[in-house]
Amino acid sequence: MLKLRLLVVYPWTQRFFESFGDLSSADAILGNPKVKAHGKKVLDSFSEGLKQLDDLKGAFASLSELHCDKLHVDPENFRLLGNVLVVVLARCFGSEFSPELQASFQKVVTGVANALAHRYH
């Protein structure tokens, strides 16, 4: 759901997923199995990061190098994905997604985005 929204709301991000096949419409993206699989992979690594909130830079060091040296992803996209995650959480949890919870999650996604950008050169 998360990756789908990133690719629909910010369509330029599709350029990183050319091997994923049909991304030609919102419905195509919604049904694309590679999008779902990769979305899960990304969120799993996010969950791992949540277990190491006191050392996000360490937790994401290898992924940071990968995204810089091999994948050539502009770090601004990490912030976009983080914002999409916050919107998805808001949608899923409705009124439970209090301003306090939003502030905490915003801090986490910003921390993860910065950690992923940390090894860029």
Next chain:
Amino acid sequence: MVHFTTEENVAVASLWAKVNVEVVGGESLARLLIVCPWTQRFFDSFGNLYSESAIMGNPKVKVHGRKVLNSFGNAIKHMDDLKGTFADLSELHCDKLHVDPENFRLLGNMILIVLATHFSKEFTPQMQASWQKLTNAVANALTHKYH
């Protein structure tokens, strides 16, 4: 000039028709003040902003939030000329209020989050994309007269 497709126009208008401006406006401004606390500096005259509950219950925040979201309602009626629609407000925010334009983007994001919490099922990715385009365009229009 930003061009909105027919589908985007319809999507935005359909959700807008269901929005309680007082509730969504007040909550959007409150969330901005809570999640981005540096924005409180523009609202010194609003009284008690010392805690999340104080901000959420602050009547001046609610009134001003409604005022801000009403101007969004105006934007939706003039999506083909947002720069013209927001020209006076742009000059006001630059010359009198001295607001950094980045805050317009932050408030736009808060509106999206509040819409997502209130309209879960209807806030599809396509709906989010249409509203993101609108909030970005309004932020740009509000920045247009800055110098």
